[in-house]
Amino acid sequence: MKLLRLSSDVMGGHAKNRIRFFTFVLFWVASATFLYADNPTCSLSVTPPGGSAPLNVTASGGCTDLENDIVTEVIDWGDGTNTPTAAGTFNVVLTATDSFGNQGTSSQQIVVTPPNAPPSCTLQVAPSSGPAPLAVTATGSCTDPENDIISEVITWGDGTSTVGTSGTHTFINPGSFTVTLTATDSAGNTGSASQTVTVGSPNVPPSCTLQVAPNSGPAPLAVTATGSCTDPENDIVSEVITWGDGTSTNGTSGAHTFTNAGSFTVTLKATDSGGLTGSASQTVTVSNPNVPPTCALTVAPASGPVPLNVTANGNCTDPENDIVSTVINWGDGTSTQGTNGPHTYSSAGTFHVVLTATDSAGGTGSASQTVVVGPANNVPPTCSMQLSSTSGKVPLTVTVQANCTDPENDIKSTVVDFGDGFYAAGTTSHTFVRAGTFSVTVVATDSAGNVSNTASGSVSISDDPTLFVGVNSGQIKNFDQSGKAINTLNTARGGSVTGMAFDWVDNLYVTDFTANGVTKFAPSGDVIGDFGAGYSCKPESIVFDRAGNAYVGETGCSHALLKFDAYGNLLASFVVATEVEGSDWIDLAEDQCTILYTSQGTSVFSFNVCTNQQGPTLSTGLNTGLGLRILPDGGALIADKQDIVRIDSAGRIITRYNPSGESCWVSLTLDPDGKSFWAVDYCSSDIIRFDITSGNQLTKFNSGTPTQTVFGIAMRGATAETTPAGPLIASPPTASVAAGQSASLQLTFSPSSAAMNQTFTFACANLPIGSSCSFSPATVTTTSPVTVNLTISTTGRSAGLMPSSASRVPVYAIWLLVPNLILRCNAHRTKKNKKLQFFFCAIVVGALTASLLACGSSSRGGTGSSAGQPPPTPSSMTTPAATYPIIIQAKSNSFASSTVVNLSVQ
Incomplete structure (x- = not known):
């Protein structure tokens, strides 16, 4: 009998079914049957026995059974898989089951830890770029949760590496390199950080x-x-x-x-x-700095109604001859290349026409003219005029009656041009101070800029220079050259007038050395007032330079030579060499620096006022040097008491003038004809004219004053010729102020085309004492009409400048007897008892001179002025109440324009 048995073998965790055949021999024993069965036995091996998840494990085992009837073999992994993914402890069990259901097992424990974390790193490489060779520094760090880093390496990206987390490296070749820091832990996990380094070609300069x-x-x-x-x-x-x-x-x-x-x-x-x-x-x-071009421009006509056709005529020059462009800007937005050209204004207005030249250096120069274009239907004004006189002798005052009308009744200005450089607004009067035939014109301008017809008239002025003779009682007799008395001027000081001189506007200045003052007269003969102040040392003579400054010679006390500006302010007090008296009779040479003077002694002295130095003594052979005048040839005429002497520029006497019957020559003056001179005799009061060259007596007459009353003589010379520069008008033309106040006016100066591009300086004349004027600006360069602000200031306080002069008058009056006695004693030199007379005269003269010197000494020690203590200036004196015709002048070389402001001081 055969039995079939199923069995299973376990290998590597797998069951295999197999059929085994067994042959059983049945023995019958006592008709009973026995059955016997054992449990299976197993063995198991699991690798690895532990590790981190996920953990892959392998089980190896086997099971046996005596009956060999194992039907199943099963491995239980504990978590259902042989690769645990979760941490924990697991039992792996091998179980065998036989056919009887008996089981046998074998087990092994495995431990699964959590999964392993890789390292992490950071890295910084600097610089990150640059030209080769480029040296860089890597700075890094790495961390691991399990702290089981086993290696750290920097790979530079060019095939080289460095162990560690930091290091330096030089890149030799250009390129882009990835620098990496890598860390590896014990589980083989890695972490890294990288940075790119860009290496350029070697640096090339800019x-x-x-x-x-x-x-x-x-x-x-x-x-x-x-x-x-x-x-x-x-x-x-x-x-x-x-x-x-x-x-x-x-x-x-x-x-x-x-x-x-x-x-x-x-x-x-x-x-x-x-x-x-x-x-x-x-x-x-x-x-070196470029000198810009200069231009001149004339635009005609300068005004008219629209349409207005004008023509510009100009020229420009440049010192470097490098003018590159010339442009006429017509002021209406149009321009013309060149210096000349026509233009038509189609609209009314005031237009500034500018000719501009530019040189190669960019320097520019320009000239301009204003064109006033009126409305088309505006009719210009019409003017007529009447002159109160059309002829006469210097000084001649003429009244101009200006009659201007305008259909629109919009006359803006009426300008009277007297033809001699003086201008005024509207009907006015003017005094001509030089001979000539002058065309007086009147022109009106309306608000549209239309200019009227020019109404004109002619004034013929003849100049038959007259004589001014200083006598006593503060009087100056004015005679024509035939000896006919014209009028008498009076200083109202009551002293003796000796020195006389004329300024640039023909004002007469006279020194009164007994009354210690200088008086100023207008060309009409009216008294303007005092000039200067502080004359406490008998001012005897005065002369003007071409700048308008006055020099006054003093015969007494300090003997100083004083210099005043045109307003009477003291500028300097010169200490000069003297002889018998002081700086008595002075005259200024053509060089405007050399003063020749006498000191009632035997010499003619010289002093340079520009350098403040005493000059050489010109002549030393005189008798009693008195009045002096410098001749055009540099020589001089000196009234030398007994006769008149002419010396050459070296001081040599070349002529003596001594007509019979005269023996007390005291002063003289040159005739404007340049061929003759006039002299006065103190004893006879005769005035005689001599021919300089021949010495012949040409004219003789008597002053008609008592003997010993004639002291000085002067003749108005020819006024310097100037060219009118264009209208100068003051607005308003009159001003009224109280003493101590100032008047503000506005001057409008419209230079003629000939006076363009000239620098003009402004000045005042005929200022009363205690007053001054100032201009803003004081100078202008004319390229177009300009406006200048004028301020005339007056003084309202009294200074009492001459406290001691009254006390000296009696002494000075006595001193006047000294020359009288000298001259009279000399006049009687033909009498029998002349020795006795001379002896007597000498005693009297000596006594009087001693008295005078004592007075002079006391005055120098008191409050009188000296060279070291200048006298006070007129600015500290009250301006007297009166109406003053102040002359305002703009002058540049031969160009001059003047107008008159009537200042009323209350």
């Missing part, structure tokens, strides 16, 4: 270009530098322009002004991050 314009010209020269710099690596860190004169500008472009002449190298320099530089340069040549 290159620059530069253009400087202009590259030459006169100082100050403004230039502009335009440049650029490039670098292959684009790593320029600075760009600087150095101008070559010690200054610089950051950047590649800039502007600069060279103020000095020279040659300058302008350089643009660029620097890259590697310290390499590149540059470009250009030389700039700066010459």
Whole structure:
């Protein structure tokens, strides 16, 4: 009998079914049957016995059974799989079951830990870029949760590496390299960090270009530098322009002004991050400052209604002859190239026509003229005039009656041109002070700029120079050349008039040496007032320079030579050498610096007022030198008491003039004819005219005053010729102020075309004492009509300038007897008892002179003026109440324009 048995073998965790055949021999024993079965036995091995999830394990085992009837073999992994993914402890069990259901097992425990975490790293490589060779530094770090890092390596990306987390490296070749830091833990897990390093080609320095314009010209020269710099690596860190004169500008472009002449190298320099530089340069040549062009322009007509056709005529010059353009700007938005051209104004208005010239250095010069264009339907004014006189002798006062009308009743200004450089607004009077035939015109302008017809008249002025003879009682006798008395002027001082002189507007100034003062008369003979102040030392003579300054010689006490400005303000007090008296009779040489003077002694002295130095003594052979006048040849005429002496420029006597019956020559004056002179005799009061060359007596008459009362003589000379410069008008033409207040006026100066581009200076004349004037601006350069502000100031306080003069008058009056006695004693030199008379005269003269010297000494020690203590100026004296015709003048070389402002002081 055969039994079939199923069995299973377990190998590697797998069951295989197989059929085994067994042959059983049945023995019958006592008719009973026995059955016996054992449990299977197993063995198991699991590898690995533990590890981190997921853990892949392998089980090896086997099971046996005596009956060999194992029907199943099963492995239980504990978590259902042989690859646990979760951490924990698991029992792996091998179980065998036989056919009887008996089981046998074998087990093994495995331990699964949590999964392993890889390392993590950080890395910083600096610099990250640059040209080869590029040295870099890598700085990194790595961490691992299990702290089981076993290696750290930096790979530089160029085939080299460094163990560790930090290190340095130099890249030799250009390229892009990935630098990586890698960490590996004990589980074989890795972590890394990377950074790319870009290595460029080797550094090339920057290159620059530069253009400087202009590259030459006169100082100050403004230039502009335009440049650029490039670098292959684009790593320029600075760009600087150095101008070559010690200054610089950051950047590649800039502007600069060279103020000095020279040659300058302008350089643009660029620097890259590697310290390499590149540059470009250009030389700039700066010459001396350019002198701009000058232009003159005339536009005619200057006014009229629309349409107005005008023509511009101009010219421009340049010292360097490098004018590059000339343009006429018509003021209405249009222009014409060149210096001349026609133009038509189609609309009304005031237009400023400008001719501008530009030279190669950019310097410009211009000239301009205003054109006034009125409405088309505006009719210009019409004018007529009447003259109160059309002829007469100097000084001649003429009244102009201006009659101007306008259909629109819009006359803006009426200007009277007297033809001699004086101008006024509307009907007015004027005094002509020089001979000639003058065309007097009246022109009116309306608000539209239309100019009237020119109304004109002619005034013929003759000049038969008259004589002014200073006598006692403060009087000046005026005679014609035949000896006919014309009128008598009076200083109201009551003293003795000696010196006389005329200023540029023909005002007469006289010195009164006993009354200690200088009085000023208008050409009409009216008293203007005192001039200067502080004459406490007997002012005896006066003379003017061409600048309008006055010099006064004093015979007493300090003997000083005083200098005043045209307003009577003391400018200087010169200490001069003297002889018997002081700086008695003075005259100014043509050089405007040398003063010749006598001192009632034997000499003619000289003093230079420009250098404040005593000059050489010109002559020493005189008897008693008194009145003196300098001749055009540099010589001089001197009244030498007994006769009149002519000396040459070296001081040599070349002529003596001594007609019979005259022996007390005291003063003299030159005739305007330049060929003769006039002299007065103190003893006889005769006035005689001599021919300078021959010495012949030409005219003789007597003053009609008592003997010993004639002291000085003067003759009005020819007035300097000037060219009228164009209308000068004051607005308003009159002003009224209280003493101590100021009057403000406005001057309008419209220069003629001939007076364009001239520099004019403004001045006042005929100012009363204690007053002054100022101008803003004080000078103007004429390119068009200008407006100037005038201020006339007066003084309202009394200064009491001459406290001691009254006490000296008696002494000075006694002193007048000295020359009288000298002359009279000399006049009786033919009498028998002349020795006794001379002896007596000498005693009297000596006594009087001693008294005078004592007075003089006391005055110098008291409050009187001296060379070291200048007398007070007129500005500290009250301006007297009166109406004064103040002359205002604008002057430039031979050009002059004047007008009159009537100032009323209350």
